[in-house]
Amino acid sequence: MVAGLLAIGAATVQAQGAPESYDKKCKLCHSVGGVGGKQAEKGGPLDGVGKKRDRAWLEAYIADPKSKMPDAKMPKLKYSDEELKALVDYMLSLK
Secondary structure (H helix, E strand, C coil): CHHHHHHHHHHHHHHHCCCHHHHHHCCCCEEECCEECCCHHHHEECCCHHHHCCHHHHHHHHHCHHHHCCCCCCCCCCCCHHHHHHHHHHHHHCC
16 A cells, blocks of 8 residues: 555656646646546556657657657647657656
8 A cells, every 4th residue: 555655656746847848738638647637538648658668759759649650649749849858858757
């Protein structure tokens, strides 16, 4: 039980450390540690994405989702270089 509470606490801390662009552009359709926006079930949870993907894949996917997954439902959104780096850094921290 303690391990479960620690995991939830760690995920909440990670979600609080998200870059502003995550809150503005990603959180609506995604969740981290069970915290997400109104449509979080559409994009699903991002917990553990940092174990599954590397920096190059995440950068390419976030910049143009269909470049990596032709059937991706995620729209192509515009990010500055700083926003993209911050988002990828954040995604890589989600282990």
